[in-house]
Amino acid sequence: MVKKSRAAGRHFLQIPGPSPIPERIQQAMSRQILDHRGPEFAELATRVLRKLKTIFQTQSTVFIFPSSGTGAWEQALVNTLSPGDKVLMAETGHFAVLWRAMAENLGLEVKFLPMDWRTGVDANLIEKELRSDTSHTIKAVCMVHNETSTGCVTNIPQIRSALNATGHPALLMVDTISSVGAMDYRHDEWEVDVSIGGSQKGMMMPPGLSFSAVSPKALECSQNTCFPRSYWSWPEMNAGLDVGAFPYTPATGLIYGLDEAINLITEEGFEATFARHERLAKATRAAVSAWGLETQCRKDTDHSPAVTAVRMPDGINADAFRAHVLSTFNMSLGAGLGKVAGRVFRIGHLGDTNELTILGALAGVEMGLQNMGLSQARGGVEAAMASFSEAQSKATEKAA
Numbered sequence: 001m002v003k004k005s006r007a008a009g010r011h012f013l014q015i016p017g018p019s020p021i022p023e024r025i026q027q028a029m030s031r032q033i034l035d036h037r038g039p040e041f042a043e044l045a046t047r048v049l050r051k052l053k054t055i056f057q058t059q060s061t062v063f064i065f066p067s068s069g070t071g072a073w074e075q076a077l078v079n080t081l082s083p084g085d086k087v088l089m090a091e092t093g094h095f096a097v098l099w100r101a102m103a104e105n106l107g108l109e110v111k112f113l114p115m116d117w118r119t120g121v122d123a124n125l126i127e128k129e130l131r132s133d134t135s136h137t138i139k140a141v142c143m144v145h146n147e148t149s150t151g152c153v154t155n156i157p158q159i160r161s162a163l164n165a166t167g168h169p170a171l172l173m174v175d176t177i178s179s180v181g182a183m184d185y186r187h188d189e190w191e192v193d194v195s196i197g198g199s200q201k202g203m204m205m206p207p208g209l210s211f212s213a214v215s216p217k218a219l220e221c222s223q224n225t226c227f228p229r230s231y232w233s234w235p236e237m238n239a240g241l242d243v244g245a246f247p248y249t250p251a252t253g254l255i256y257g258l259d260e261a262i263n264l265i266t267e268e269g270f271e272a273t274f275a276r277h278e279r280l281a282k283a284t285r286a287a288v289s290a291w292g293l294e295t296q297c298r299k300d301t302d303h304s305p306a307v308t309a310v311r312m313p314d315g316i317n318a319d320a321f322r323a324h325v326l327s328t329f330n331m332s333l334g335a336g337l338g339k340v341a342g343r344v345f346r347i348g349h350l351g352d353t354n355e356l357t358i359l360g361a362l363a364g365v366e367m368g369l370q371n372m373g374l375s376q377a378r379g380g381v382e383a384a385m386a387s388f389s390e391a392q393s394k395a396t397e398k399a400a
Contacts, residue, residue: 012331014361016148016307017178017201019351021257025204028260029253036252037245045244048255051262055180055203056195056213058187063212063237064258066251069177072196072210073099074106075232076173077140080194080218082226083107085139088129088170091115094149094338099142099175106227111138117150117339120302123158130166140171140193146179148201149337151309151346152297153179160191171218177201180211181265182277182306182350193218202277202306204264204351205257264352277305280349280358283387284308287362287380291369296344306350307334311343313374318345321372328371329364355388 013020034041052062065071081087089100090113103110113125121143130138141163146153156174163172171193176185180195181202187195192215199209214222214234222234230236236247265273281303288295288310296309312318322333322345334346347365349358362381369377 007330009330012329012357012361012364014348015332015334016346016348016350017198018207019201019204019348020353021206022204022261022264022352024264025257025260029206029257031253031256033252036250041250041252042244044255044259045246045250046242048259048262049241049244051259051266052211053213055262055265056176056185056187056197056211057189058195058213060187060216061214061219061238061241063214063234063241064250064255065210065212065232065237066208066254067210068207069175069196069198069210070098070102071232072177072198072212073102073175075210075229075234076194076196076212077103077106077108078227078229078232079225079234080171080173080221081108081139082224084109086111086137087140087142088126088138089113089142090121090125090154091117092119092121092144092150092152092154093117093147094340095147095175095177096144097338099144103142117147118152118296118298120147120152120154120299121159123155123162126159127162127165130162130168130170133168136169138168138170140173142173142175144175145185146176146183146304146306148178148307148334148346149309149340150296150344151304151307152299152302153183153304154302156185156192157190164191171221177210178304178306178350181261181273183304184270184274187213187215191215199254199258199261202350203258203261205254205261208251209254209258274305276354277350279388279391280353280355281305281308282391283355283358283384284347284349284362286383286387287366290379290383291366291374291377293377296340307346307348309334309336309340309344309346311340312345316372316374317342321345321368324371325364325368329368331361331364333365359384359388 180197195213197211199205200207336344
């Protein structure tokens with residue numbers, strides 16, 4: 001057996017989640033476990049639930065489940081719909097495909113709009129489908145806000161406008177798993193009925209918590225669903241929220257971390273947090289362009305602030321490239337998923353990430369591309385630096 005030698009320096013985790021965990025969050029989670037039926041935990045839980053509302057920009061009910069984002073998808077569906085109900089979804093990428101598969105496995109009828117995995121959803125297509133549904137058989141419109149597999153964002157206010165323009169009563173459900181904490185999201189203002197999120201991306205925590213912001217309309221639906229529920233039951237979860245009580249053992253250590261994660265975002269400021277993600281994304285795209293490569297997302301208005309998916313030239317396998325970068329530079333890049341497996345690699349720039357982190361990551365990508373025979377892949381780091389310098393100049397002018 002060959003002994004693996006130690007790699008000096010830190011590992012660059014540049015996947016689009018789980019993202020690097022700040023030291024303060026790690027320290028918060030290292031505390032001794034509380035009695036989850038005691039007064040100290042009740043105070044912690046009520047505080048975190050109140051603070052989580054600010055992250056979703058909502059006054060509506062917010063739930064915390066000990067689960068992955070996949071669990072959040074399921075609890076959104078089974079608490080608001082019944083078997084045989086029709087839902088409208090769009091094929092923005094791999095995670096939209098998985099949500100569709102779950103809905104069908106639950107016995108829901110899915111109208112799935114085909115797309116090419118290179119843009120967000122065109123709200124005009126949603127409006128067309130809703131206008132044709134004169135009998136209102138569609139009970140929910142389910143959208144992925146930030147499609148992690150492609151780096152494309154769907155404009156949720158435009159989707160809500162499509163619902164309002166047609167007067168359609170369908171619920172609006174939005175997957176914010178890779179967007180909440182990383183980009184502007186307004187549950188109340190955008191009239192979303194169910195917003196689902198996760199702990200391991202923009203919230204800078206380990207996997208294991210999912211969040212749901214739930215409108216009064218959606219909460220009312222949970223009283224009438226025909227799906228059997230136990231673990232995912234909103235009414236069961238809602239019964240003790242006012243006093244910080246969960247119907248089963250909560251993920252106490254992760255809730256410590258969530259409390260501190262929200263503190264970090266609040267201290268930086270929402271506007272500053274979202275602007276930082278936009279800066280990092282713009283600089284990354286500048287590097288990709290300098291290398292002569294394409295991003296998977298082809299519309300400027302749809303580019304994600306959280307992740308950039310890069311298309312590899314024909315003849316070069318993206319997974320082989322990722323393996324080379326990992327073994328040579330100790331950096332993990334995101335894999336292509338589903339239809340773009342082997343064709344795309346992804347650079348995560350969300351969570352606890354700054355300009356120097358991204359410049360280091362881009363340097364590793366650039367050297368890796370050259371090692372794979374792409375001799376033209378030069379100047380990306382310089383392009384990113386220029387992008388950062390331009391952003392700094394504009395910020396200085398604005399401050400003056």
